């Protein structure tokens with residue numbers, strides 16, 4: 001079997017005096033979408049931040065594309081090709097949609113073909129191209145944050161709860177955009193609490209609780225196994241949108 005693109009082995013993370021991750025192990029295969037599920041406070045965001053080097057793992061190893069990145073700085077992790085969209089979205093609300101995207105491409109102008117592809121994924125951004133991003137709806141802001149993350153080619157995208165608080169119609173648009181992203185061969189690790197979106201998109205699923213991985217496997221297996229779902233969805237996921 002091919003080596004996974006990302007692999008966490010026995011990762012522990014402390015935030016100040018608090019021990020948050022307790023030996024996290026999982027791997028992310030290339031060109032697939034892996035969903036990370038778990039109730040509030042399970043450690044999902046901490047896992048993404050630890051991969052990005054925003055929190056330093058206190059022990060264990062994180063390998064990306066065959067290279068140990070456990071102690072690599074965040075800018076170098078980003079340069080290695082990992083894009084991160086935090087839950088807070090990180091967009092500039094006073095700048096236009098265009099300016100937000102221009103600023104996200106650090107190594108030069110966005111390739112025209114890439115821009116067309118991005119605006120095809122998120123057509124709303126084209127409509128609001130010259131308007132301040134603060135005017136966008138919550139879902140459109142989320143789409144802009146994702147577009148910023150893919151303004152340059154990435155090897156891996158880490159995306160934290162993109163459907164959180166969105167109306168069902170916007171959740172469906174987001175699912176369509178993610179399906180198109182998947183079809184382009186992107187490798188994605190998606191934190192998602194909405195099981196409707198998670199099951200529509202995931203090739204693989206990882207479930208966390210209390211800073212530990214309590215399940216990992218194929219999403220299809222979980223969708224078909226009601227007993228497993230009941231046990232894991234009892235971790236207060238949204239079973240429907």
Ligand SMILES: Nc1ncnc2c1ncn2[C@@H]1O[C@H](COP(=O)(O)OP(=O)(O)OP(=O)(O)O)[C@@H](O)[C@H]1O
Pocket residue numbers: 015018020038039040041042043044045046047
């Ligand atoms: N800066 C911090 N200082 C102290 N504890 C923190 C900090 N950030 C997170 N934690 C704690 O770490 C644990 C895991 O939080 P984390 O945000 O990773 O969970 P999560 O699964 O992403 O939950 P949510 O869905 O609510 O975002 C929680 O108990 C949280 O209170």
